Amino acid sequence: MADHAGTEAVLPQGAEGAGEGVRRRDFINIAAVSAAGVGGVVTLLPLISQMAPSADVLAESSTEIDISAIQPGQAIKAIFRKQPVFIRNLTPAEIEDANKVDVGSLRDPESLKDRTKEGKENWLITMGVCTHLGCVPLGAGEGEVKGEFGGYFCPCHGSSYDTAARIRKGPAPKNLMVPEYAFTSDTIVKIG
Template identity: 75%
Template structure:
């Protein structure tokens, strides 16, 4: 009888262990799925399409970039900043006397008509090629609220125009075209 009880207990314990294992495995699986779901949109934005493999152009889904946010992606092996300017940042950029700029350009000349809030530039400082700060959340944006290059202290404004420091020119705007309200093709 004692043997039977022990066997039953062993079976029960084994079954309990299996249940616990399953619960643990299930929890890990759900955690894994959650992590994948969280990371996927970020990875997806940087995922090279067939076009980028040919180094020709990329298509980027910008639907998740809210006003005041920016993302970094890459095109032709160079960093690209895509920034959704706030109304205040647009006003600030338009309030600048262009004639006083080192590299005179209006925000309108650097963006697409009707989509002046979308500022798309190379993330490459025009001084010696460092990647400026300001596109990622929490990064400093410099004295003019755009981008700041920490290598030698170049400050870019909200239209990514050079305002202070050694860089000779504005951050370059690559050729781009909006395929829809939420997809932009660069290159």
């Protein structure tokens, strides 16, 4: 019987540190991928954050307007998100004129009921921006031209809107837009 106590196992040349070489290589790969990931995040973060709305836009994300002083037949201009808003207190005659129109004959078919809140049909709230090229129509201010349909008239290219702010004549493709709004009381409307 031979004595094996004093013999050592013979490993192939270079195999002694093979386990450690793999670990170092893995560490370097992980470190490089991690550095690239952190670099990507650091590069993209300012680009993404600059697309967020600024503080002044967030402050104007909604606005409350007191409508108690607006008499029937009058309109006011307000500002919402840096754009004009028309708030009009329609008279019974204006409501009747708007309801007489055959909705099917309109370019952008909407009834007055579609454009106002139930129980508040006399309050028409629209953005004051012509849907053709973005001019501000006339008709909300005292003595301004209201056009042949008694609503709003865009002086830039001649679009005419009726008392429900629906396009009736001219190049505008759509009615004046109705923003999101709600009545918080009988005299306060919150837009946005």
